[in-house]
Amino acid sequence: xxxxxxxxxxxxxxxxxxxxxxxxxxxxxxxxxxxxxxxxxxxxxxxxxxxxxxxxxxxxxxxxxxxxxxxxxxxxxxxxxxxxxxxxxxxxxxxxxxxxxxxxxxxxxxxxxxxxxxxxxxxxxxxxxxxxxxxxxxxxxxxxxxxxxxxxxxxxxxxxxxxxxxxxxxxxxxxxxxxxxxxxxxxxxxxxxxxxxxxxxxxxxxxxxxxxxxxxxxxxxxxxxxxxxxxxxxxxxxxxxxxxxxxxxxxxxxxxxxxxxxxxxxxxxxxxxxxxxxxxxxxxxxxxxxxxxxxxxxxxxxxxxxxxxxxxxxxxxxxxxxxxxxxxxxxxxxxxxxxxxxxxxxxxxxxxxxxxxxxxxxxxxxxxxxxxxxxxxxxxxxxxxxxxxxxxxxxxxxxxxxxxxxxxxxxxxxxxxxxxxxxxxxxxxxxxxxxxxxxxxxxxxxxxxxxxxxxxxxxxxxxxxxxxxxxxxx
Amino acid sequence: xxxxxxxxxxxxxxxxxxxxxxxxxxxxxxxxxxxxxxxxxxxxxxxxxxxxxxxxxxxxxxxxxxxxxxxxxxxxxxxxxxxxxxxxxxxxxxxxxxxxxxxxxxxxxxxxxxxxxxxxxxxxxxxxxxxxxxxxxxxxxxxxxxxxxxxxxxxxxxxxxxxxxxxxxxxxxxxxxxxxxxxxxxxxxxxxxxxxxxxxxxxxxxxxxxxxxxxxxxxxxxxxxxxxxxxxxxxxxxxxxxxxxxxxxxxxxxxxxxxxxxxxxxxxxxxxxxxxxxxxxxxxxxxxxxxxxxxxxxxxxxxxxxxxxxxxxxxxxxxxxxxxxxxxxxxxxxxxxxxxxxxxxxxxxxxxxxxxxxxxxxxxxxxxxxxxxxxxxxxxxxxxxxxxxxxxxxxxxxxxxxxxxxxxxxxxxxxxxxxxxxxxxxxxxxxxxxxxxxxxxxxxxxxxxxxxxxxxxxxxxxxxxxxxxxxxxx
Numbered sequence: 049x050x051x052x053x054x055x056x057x058x059x060x061x062x063x064x065x066x067x068x069x070x071x072x073x074x075x076x077x078x079x080x081x082x083x084x085x086x087x088x089x090x091x092x093x094x095x096x097x098x099x100x101x102x103x104x105x106x107x108x109x110x111x112x113x114x115x116x117x118x119x120x121x122x123x124x125x126x127x128x129x130x131x132x133x134x135x136x137x138x139x140x141x142x143x144x145x146x147x148x149x150x151x152x153x154x155x156x157x158x159x160x161x162x163x164x165x166x167x168x169x170x171x172x173x174x175x176x177x178x179x180x181x182x183x184x185x186x187x188x189x190x191x192x193x194x195x196x197x198x199x200x201x202x203x204x205x206x207x208x209x210x211x212x213x214x215x216x217x218x219x220x221x222x223x224x225x226x227x228x229x230x231x232x233x234x235x236x237x238x239x240x241x242x243x244x245x246x247x248x249x250x251x252x253x254x255x256x257x258x259x260x261x262x263x264x265x266x267x268x269x270x271x272x273x274x275x276x277x278x279x280x281x282x283x284x285x286x287x288x289x290x291x292x293x294x295x296x297x298x299x300x301x302x303x304x305x306x307x308x309x310x311x312x313x314x315x316x317x318x319x320x321x322x323x324x325x326x327x328x329x330x331x332x333x334x335x336x337x338x339x340x341x342x343x344x345x346x347x348x349x350x351x352x353x354x355x356x357x358x359x360x361x362x363x364x365x366x367x368x369x370x371x372x373x374x375x376x377x378x379x380x381x382x383x384x385x386x387x388x389x390x391x392x393x394x395x396x397x398x399x400x401x402x403x404x405x406x407x408x409x410x411x412x413x414x415x416x417x418x419x420x421x422x423x424x425x426x427x428x429x430x431x432x433x434x435x436x437x438x439x440x441x442x443x444x445x446x447x448x449x450x451x452x453x454x455x456x457x458x459x460x461x462x463x464x465x466x467x468x469x470x471x472x473x474x475x476x477x478x479x480x481x482x483x484x485x486x487x488x489x490x491x492x493x494x495x496x497x498x499x500x501x502x503x504x505x506x507x508x509x510x511x512x513x514x515x516x517x518x519x520x521x522x
Numbered sequence: 523x524x525x526x527x528x529x530x531x532x533x534x535x536x537x538x539x540x541x542x543x544x545x546x547x548x549x550x551x552x553x554x555x556x557x558x559x560x561x562x563x564x565x566x567x568x569x570x571x572x573x574x575x576x577x578x579x580x581x582x583x584x585x586x587x588x589x590x591x592x593x594x595x596x597x598x599x600x601x602x603x604x605x606x607x608x609x610x611x612x613x614x615x616x617x618x619x620x621x622x623x624x625x626x627x628x629x630x631x632x633x634x635x636x637x638x639x640x641x642x643x644x645x646x647x648x649x650x651x652x653x654x655x656x657x658x659x660x661x662x663x664x665x666x667x668x669x670x671x672x673x674x675x676x677x678x679x680x681x682x683x684x685x686x687x688x689x690x691x692x693x694x695x696x697x698x699x700x701x702x703x704x705x706x707x708x709x710x711x712x713x714x715x716x717x718x719x720x721x722x723x724x725x726x727x728x729x730x731x732x733x734x735x736x737x738x739x740x741x742x743x744x745x746x747x748x749x750x751x752x753x754x755x756x757x758x759x760x761x762x763x764x765x766x767x768x769x770x771x772x773x774x775x776x777x778x779x780x781x782x783x784x785x786x787x788x789x790x791x792x793x794x795x796x797x798x799x800x801x802x803x804x805x806x807x808x809x810x811x812x813x814x815x816x817x818x819x820x821x822x823x824x825x826x827x828x829x830x831x832x833x834x835x836x837x838x839x840x841x842x843x844x845x846x847x848x849x850x851x852x853x854x855x856x857x858x859x860x861x862x863x864x865x866x867x868x869x870x871x872x873x874x875x876x877x878x879x880x881x882x883x884x885x886x887x888x889x890x891x892x893x894x895x896x897x898x899x900x901x902x903x904x905x906x907x908x909x910x911x912x913x914x915x916x917x918x919x920x921x922x923x924x925x926x927x928x929x930x931x932x933x934x935x936x937x938x939x940x941x942x943x944x945x946x947x948x949x950x951x952x953x954x955x956x957x958x959x960x961x962x963x964x965x966x967x968x969x970x971x972x973x974x975x976x977x978x979x980x981x982x983x984x985x986x987x988x989x990x991x992x993x994x995x996x
Contacts, residue, residue: 254782260775290778298768304724308727323790327781331801
């Protein structure tokens, strides 16, 4: 009886891997039988088959059936709205009831990714000969997939490329939106590799009550803020989907290829789509997946299909790339590697992701020095005590203090940050002084950004957004 | 009680029209109530609302619910596999148990289209000053939508454009595949309007076990047979989806616009998709819909969005365009008009649509004169009697005789066709003689086609398939 069997013990295999193993094992049993192999040999193969079936049931919750690939490709997950404690994380919702924010260690286990540990950080430092970025040192980028493989290849002179993106749902970008771009810029600098940046204006058109013209305009405006992060036009291609799809037969061909290999059942399981969702939403994940494959950019990669992709992104985008990694081997492309960042907290506290529509929820890239000061003083959730006396006596809590969290993202000096933590915890540093420190960090940073954005001409945007060869030979 | 009410009597309204009427009527009732209108007035409006609800339930089989548009947009139908008697007609299956073929009058009622009657045929003749094509005279194109509207506009000097297409699933095309192209060529000649021809190589890739390269190659090979029908390169644009999508931002933008306005529920109702279908199939109908809108071809129509489209196609393609017509007003585009053809019967009989994969099921465009002769003599289902004596005595039945049916399609001379019908029915004409007549009609027709196809150079194909302005000014 099936129920008496133990599985082979392959819990690390994905449902798709198991499905393929089962197909192969079934084939083996049939061959042995047709060749009239010794009974013992057939029995052993059948026993093996049954064990795989047990594993398959464990991983997918469903019985194996030849010809029916697994419908849910997230290991150990039942779709997007899985609650783990009180955290919910998917591309459209992030919420937690903890003031410290989402429990990222639990998320790594749930998503089946790997922790970016000190050893990996050290290795990146060693290979690049650079101090690892503060986002690595401080656990902002905390999780990865296949990063060791990217570094192995890099060490044996095999290049890779970077891919990140943004959904242009409004003109207004806040400092949190810069996190992936700041980090990607650093990765590009230290590894010297090509970068593609996708602006999913088609997605925003499908999801929001906006016209295509509005979404496209937001894409171009957002491109200016992205360019202002300092990207090199000779190494970077920025594209709007609404534009590039209609300019690149190779991109569309990859989209269709992915769309052939993903079922509605799968996107339902991953993204929680329902029957009343429009068919545009349902097929969109293939469009976010396609830039993970170098053949989507023949002008850059000289038609090479085998270059690996590394995607730095916020952890809420991982479902798209779990799907992409599941599809990749079935269409003979390499799986993209990933580096995941934590969420950037709202000024009001780490319980939610920030909203671009609430001007007081964060510091926007268009804020004046005065607005920055007022917002932080008025809205930044404090971990300090109610009175100066109490604060001096018991100290503050930096782990729930939004000003301290923001400094973790933007204050470069480790010693200074450490001292602030100690002094705030001990009560030597008051909330007002902590806020002043954040204000003095953000004001020049935003001013510099605004200055650089002003320098970004329409001509330069057009250059970035023109499909072309970059400064790399493949 | 709802059940005691009679409907308003609007069975000719589609579910979507009724849904909109219900929304409007609900709004009216709310307004009257909030304005404290006289009770009698409110009651009358409520009574009207309830009547519409009865009609809605009759048409959709579902209760009206504000905010939930009808899920099935085919009037009086429950999806693709609806059996009417023994006929089944959808884009992938056509079957009937009657040797005379599908009952087309019933199909007109089921699909909610209009019959192409003698009056309409006469009007086309009058307006164009040409004898209506034999496909009109003989009921091959038997059904239409909004054709009167196209002619009204044409008479007041408002132009339209033609759109037809083909799914390139193999290199081999048979004579049946030419029907829409022969007719479209005639329409283009007599109305002098632009024509776009879509080759859905992406669809064939998604549905069949073929590579994109194969599908694209079939598209180009099929384009040669289509060009050999005599189309004018200055008036005709032929495109492969895999190519054109990646060459035209306007086309992709329309595809996304349509995809935003069609739900999975709708395509499930229309095409019978299931949760285990790939997301490519699910979103494909938008790609077949998009060429119905002139803004998909800005190079031809100078960015005009308001030109009406007329689509000549086989009746099995109608579901795509019912969907398109449902979407059109919601995205502010004109609904395409349609002309539907009957199916071309297999040599073995009218019970099934022909199959491009069975070489004996029809006459292929590559057949030699000898093959044509042998296939007809050996495989064409006969309506004649078993012996010459019986045939002479009782006569044959042209209505089930495939050779006679083929002559209906391809013999131009009405008198000759009428005489053949009479003589075959009376027994004066034997099956062998009837077949000889068909052989002598098809052999030169196919030979001429092959001759013209040979003249189609790769350069000419490329010209036809290059997005460009045509010989019309808009």
